[in-house]
Amino acid sequence: MSARTKAHAGPILSARGIVNRFGKQVVHDKLSLDIVRGEIIGIAGGSGSGKSVLLKTLTGLHRPNAGEVLLNGKAVQSIGATERASLIGVLFQRGALFSSLSVAQNIMLPMREHTALPPGEREQIAAMKLALAGLPADSGIKAPSALSGGMVKRAAFARALALDPKILFLDEPTSDLDPIAASGIDALIRQLNDSLGITVVIVTHDLTTLFTICGRIAVLVDRGLTVDTADKLMKSDHPWIHEFFHGPRAEGAMKARKTSHGN
Amino acid sequence: MARVPAIAQQASPDPARPAVVVSGDGDRLSLAGDLELATLAEARDALKKWSKQGKSRSLDVAGLGSLDTPGALFLCGLRDKGAELTGIRAEHRALLDLIGGLDLKPLPKVDSVPRWRELVIKLGKGAHDARYEALDLVTFVGRAASWTGNALIHPGCLRPASISRHIAETGIHALPIIGLMAVMIAVVLGYQGVAQLRPYGGEDFTINLVAVSVLREMGVLITAIMVAGRSGAAFTAEIGVMQTREEVDALKVMGIEPMQVLVVPRVIALVITLPLLTFFADIMGLIGGAAISQLLLDVSPMQYLTRLPHAVDGSDLFVGLLKAPVFAFFVAVIGCMHGLRVSGSAESVGRETTRAVVKAIFMVIVLDAFFSILFERLGI
Numbered sequence A: 001m002s003a004r005t006k007a008h009a010g011p012i013l014s015a016r017g018i019v020n021r022f023g024k025q026v027v028h029d030k031l032s033l034d035i036v037r038g039e040i041i042g043i044a045g046g047s048g049s050g051k052s053v054l055l056k057t058l059t060g061l062h063r064p065n066a067g068e069v070l071l072n073g074k075a076v077q078s079i080g081a082t083e084r085a086s087l088i089g090v091l092f093q094r095g096a097l098f099s100s101l102s103v104a105q106n107i108m109l110p111m112r113e114h115t116a117l118p119p120g121e122r123e124q125i126a127a128m129k130l131a132l133a134g135l136p137a138d139s140g141i142k143a144p145s146a147l148s149g150g151m152v153k154r155a156a157f158a159r160a161l162a163l164d165p166k167i168l169f170l171d172e173p174t175s176d177l178d179p180i181a182a183s184g185i186d187a188l189i190r191q192l193n194d195s196l197g198i199t200v201v202i203v204t205h206d207l208t209t210l211f212t213i214c215g216r217i218a219v220l221v222d223r224g225l226t227v228d229t230a231d232k233l234m235k236s237d238h239p240w241i242h243e244f245f246h247g248p249r250a251e252g253a254m255k256a257r258k259t260s261h262g263n
Numbered sequence B: 001m002a003r004v005p006a007i008a009q010q011a012s013p014d015p016a017r018p019a020v021v022v023s024g025d026g027d028r029l030s031l032a033g034d035l036e037l038a039t040l041a042e043a044r045d046a047l048k049k050w051s052k053q054g055k056s057r058s059l060d061v062a063g064l065g066s067l068d069t070p071g072a073l074f075l076c077g078l079r080d081k082g083a084e085l086t087g088i089r090a091e092h093r094a095l096l097d098l099i100g101g102l103d104l105k106p107l108p109k110v111d112s113v114p115r116w117r118e119l120v121i122k123l124g125k126g127a128h129d130a131r132y133e134a135l136d137l138v139t140f141v142g143r144a145a146s147w148t149g150n151a152l153i154h155p156g157c158l159r160p161a162s163i164s165r166h167i168a169e170t171g172i173h174a175l176p177i178i179g180l181m182a183v184m185i186a187v188v189l190g191y192q193g194v195a196q197l198r199p200y201g202g203e204d205f206t207i208n209l210v211a212v213s214v215l216r217e218m219g220v221l222i223t224a225i226m227v228a229g230r231s232g233a234a235f236t237a238e239i240g241v242m243q244t245r246e247e248v249d250a251l252k253v254m255g256i257e258p259m260q261v262l263v264v265p266r267v268i269a270l271v272i273t274l275p276l277l278t279f280f281a282d283i284m285g286l287i288g289g290a291a292i293s294q295l296l297l298d299v300s301p302m303q304y305l306t307r308l309p310h311a312v313d314g315s316d317l318f319v320g321l322l323k324a325p326v327f328a329f330f331v332a333v334i335g336c337m338h339g340l341r342v343s344g345s346a347e348s349v350g351r352e353t354t355r356a357v358v359k360a361i362f363m364v365i366v367l368d369a370f371f372s373i374l375f376e377r378l379g380i
Helices: A051-058 A079-086 A101-113 A119-132 A138-140 A149-160 A179-194 A207-213 A231-236 A241-244 A248-262 B040-052 B069-080 B090-103 B113-153 B158-171 B171-199 B203-244 B245-254 B258-297 B301-311 B314-341 B346-378
Strands: A011-022 A025-035 A040-045 A065-071 A090-093 A167-171 A198-203 A217-223 A224-228 B021-025 B026-033 B057-065 B083-086
Touching: A025 A051, A025 A065, A025 A224, A040 A051, A040 A179, A040 A207, A051 A167, A051 A198, A079 A090, A079 A101, A090 A149, A090 B040, A101 A119, A101 A138, A101 A149, A119 A138, A119 B069, A149 A179, A149 B040, A167 B301, A179 A198, A179 A207, A179 B090, A198 A207, A207 A248, A207 B021, A207 B026, A217 A231, A217 A241, A231 A241, A241 A248, B021 B040, B026 B040, B026 B069, B040 B057, B040 B069, B040 B258, B057 B069, B057 B090, B069 B090, B069 B158, B113 B158, B113 B258, B113 B314, B158 B171, B158 B258, B171 B258, B203 B245, B203 B258, B203 B301, B203 B346, B245 B258, B258 B301, B258 B314, B314 B346
Parallel strands: A040 A198, A040 A217, A090 A167, A167 A198, B026 B057, B057 B083
Antiparallel strands: A011 A025, A011 A065, A217 A224, B021 B026
């Protein structure tokens, strides 16, 4: 291991005592979370439980009212732009691909900003990222508006991976997708985690995603987080967590878990 | 294969900065340090000469610390060119296998057309689009007119709440800016008039010049352009956002005609407010004329008032006000038409809004030219 990556051996991301308030409404109350290097962790919670705010807090887009987020041992707010870009990749819910650029230009944009690579090499790397995300090379010259929902997510994946981040945040990666495309995205997440060793944080409602690829699940309830494996959360007494994991929709997802873990 | 022991000493003095070190000689080299996006150019430069040699070569990568996907792509590229990679560590092998296993194709080139041909193509497309735009406009104007007429014949179809809201938004809220613009235009005309007429000793006629041009042309023109930019754009944006959220489709499914609930109230509201705003602009323009007369000609406001009836007559005011409802109709119809043309995406709201404003102002000026010719022929 190089000197740089050896510098910090603890959790890759650690949130301590996060408090988020909007007016009088307290969304997160002294919430803490440690994310281990190389894991896939799911963040679940009801609508309005503050999942998006938590994601924004963890990525440094939102400054919490109290508490701190440490990324690689450093406060996320104090990390410089270039270093932060090479540490964090974010897949936004609707892709957030820049509509005025082609897909390949979208992927090359962070490289152009933060590295001194010549254009030819950037194109080569962009083509590799497209292939890595499971897109054909000719989709690179397309405009984001010409892509289907699943392809937009994959293109956004390719852009999030542009600088080989150490931690990848995914906001609802499978929402608005048909089941086949959603399973494809799940497989992609697992493959990237396996072969690149990227730590993945998934904010999702999708029980199948939570059950099949997440090692641990963090459930946002009562303004705090309950973090555990799916099996232990199934046995939780908390009424919301129980309902979440035993509702009619959870059954099909459990079946998927059994088949995928059987393999 | 011998690992070069001097690696640690050669590493970059700054531990935070990743570095890659190439050592060894001849055909057998070894790579140590971090091969990442940041050090890729360095490694490529160091290996440039070596990678072009045709003989059997090997690269020892056992000393590599971190390796990322661009680094793996670079190593795979070397391997494809005949170099042997030795001492690959287990954690790097998975990555190299993944990248090496990808079906990599270069990005296709975007077809580029010579500039002169692009110009010709744009010209042709523009002409083609202009034709269909014109047809669309005529069709939509016809539909809007028929729905508005229908609503006026059957007052039960009118939506008073909606109309009054639009009157407030397009009229009352526009008063300050339109008043200010009218005064400013009168000041501009006054200064120009005095400067041009003074050599002939006719600077007193500046009063006539300002009053006539404000009442006949400037009052209504400035108001219509302002309203096109303000309310026409707002109509497009409001209806466009409804279109992107499928609200317009929801109306249709419920058996409610969008023309009747979205277009007609806006058209009627603007046809009511624009003449009123024009009258307001006329008054403000005349007040501006009074101010400029006092400043430049030493004509007191009372004298100005007594001279005004000799300078202008009712037909000047009438000619200006007559144009206002026609302009209003076109501004509202063009705004609504582009709003309904918005398709899905948010950027099309912006695009259609721009088009609506440009087209509405263009129409106002074209119609004004027609009116000038018409009134000249009629001798008004």
